[in-house]
Amino acid sequence: MTVAGLLLAAGAGRRYGMPKALVRHRGRLLVEHAADALHDGGCVPVVVVLGALADDVRTTAVLSGSSLVDNPDWATGMGSSLRVGLAALSTTAATAVIVLPVDTPGVTAAVVRRFVALASPAALARATYDGAPGHPVLIGRERWQAVAELATGDEGARPYLAQHHVDAVSCEDVASGADVDRPEDLPR
Template identity: 60%
Template sequence: MTTAGLVLAAGAGRRYGMPKALVRDAGQLLVDRSVAALRQARCSPVVVVLGAAAAEVRATADLDGVTAVDNPLWDTGMGSSLRAGLAALADTDATATVVLLVDMPGVTAAAVRRVAADAGAADLVMAGYDNDRAGHPVLLGRDHWAGVARQAVGDAGARAYLRANRAAVRVVPCADVADDHDLDVAPDA
């Protein structure tokens, strides 16, 4: 059993002012930080979905050993990127995948390891944070990929599917090892 890693990094970052995959935080590209968290958690393979500024991300980021997938529909929202990433994983032997959003630099390898622990094809797992808030990273067992892909439309990724299958979702506490806040706007905006 292997757990893959999937980074959604295709957006233009309109509110931020640039594609978030190219944002440097503490000297590191956000896309590199996401890939590093998945690698350190021993996710394999690692897939990164690119869209806006894909050529620049490829030229700038450390994507060695990563499968970079272009999402030509990136401007339709996160749903198309999730579908593209899951399609790229279809021919692998992964039993599950951990999904990371590129704009969440506080998600750590420790959180990924917790969410992915003992993952199987039937599992749905979310990281848990303060005030009973569930968030990223999210693990999608392979048995759910087709259902997630059908419901991933517009700016909605797996949210609708996870809500519809709430009883099956396991929430793993991660607030002590990660922060799930996203970089929505640039610090000087």
């Protein structure tokens, strides 16, 4: 069974003050941390969706082994990036996809491996941290089209998840699921 990784890294990071894909944390870019977590966790292929300052990400980030795709509508929100990423994966043999936003630097390969182990064509699961929903999200291939149809604005997969049973996967023992919205949110 093949499980793809989908890294959503297209946003402008308005609250942060710059695209989060280009934020340096512990000597590396957030986009590199996230792509490595997906690769090291067992995802094949890994697709990175770019948008704001895509050329800068391409020339600055070390993303070998990842497929980079552009979202021309990145400014409309995460939903369009999710649609672009799922479309790029539609020609692969992936059974499921693990979706990860670029602004979760505490997500580790150990978390990704938990989701790889749960993958199936009908899978639907999301990480929880101390009971609160977080990332990543696992979406089985049978669900991709319906997820894409509901993905609009900054909602991403949230509308689909709200309408279906989602398996909760506790991950606080191996990671932090905190989102980085502002510079002060970066883990020290």
